[in-house]
Amino acid sequence: MAEKRYAINVSIILGIGVVLMLFIFVLVAHHHNTPDRIRQDRGALLGTGSSVAERIKPVGQVDVASVDTQREPVKTAVVASPPGRDGQQVYQATCVVCHDAGIAGAPKLGDKGQWAKRIAKGLDTLYTSAVNGVQGSAGAMPAKGGNPALSNAEVKAAVDYIVARSK
Numbered sequence: 001m002a003e004k005r006y007a008i009n010v011s012i013i014l015g016i017g018v019v020l021m022l023f024i025f026v027l028v029a030h031h032h033n034t035p036d037r038i039r040q041d042r043g044a045l046l047g048t049g050s051s052v053a054e055r056i057k058p059v060g061q062v063d064v065a066s067v068d069t070q071r072e073p074v075k076t077a078v079v080a081s082p083p084g085r086d087g088q089q090v091y092q093a094t095c096v097v098c099h100d101a102g103i104a105g106a107p108k109l110g111d112k113g114q115w116a117k118r119i120a121k122g123l124d125t126l127y128t129s130a131v132n133g134v135q136g137s138a139g140a141m142p143a144k145g146g147n148p149a150l151s152n153a154e155v156k157a158a159v160d161y162i163v164a165r166s167k
């Protein structure tokens, strides 16, 4: 009796062992080449025609290259704009501080008496004084009116404007 039970127990355990081994075998066979299959599946999903790639693509893309090329014209536009400022604009932006009220000994805009003797020196002299600055008896005229961002042409245009209004 005991022997029979022993035999039954052994066969049950063996059976469980076989089932387990079968299970493990199937499991291993199933997962054996998973990476390959995932790659294939992905390829099929993302491949042309499925439109999955289209639908899961990022919402926005930062295109650094085109941002740069778009910015370039803006830069040149900024650089190019100052020559467009005429003498009056330059005067109002920079020279007006001293030359409107005659601050610090500056000859006043429109004061013919003050400007006559300066205009008599010739435009080129006035240009040079305005661009490089001049220390006179009345006071100091800073180079470019203290605004080094101005181009020589802009300073000259402002001189033209002052002279035209003061003779």
Ligand code: HEC
Residues within 6 Å of the ligand: 090, 091, 094, 095, 096, 097, 098, 099, 103, 104, 105, 106, 107, 118, 125, 126, 127, 129, 130, 134, 135, 136, 137, 138, 139, 140, 141, 142, 144, 145, 146, 150, 155, 158, 159, 162
């Ligand atoms: C900080 C005050 C100040 C500012 C700003 C200023 N000037 Fe003057 N400027 C003077 C003074 C002071 C004199 C007189 C110098 C002297 O005694 O000869 C003068 C003189 C001049 C003269 C006559 C120079 C000469 O040789 O007789 C010109 C031209 C002139 N300025 C143009 C300009 C222009 C153009 C600007 C703007 C871009 C400008 N100034 C901005 C103070 C200023």
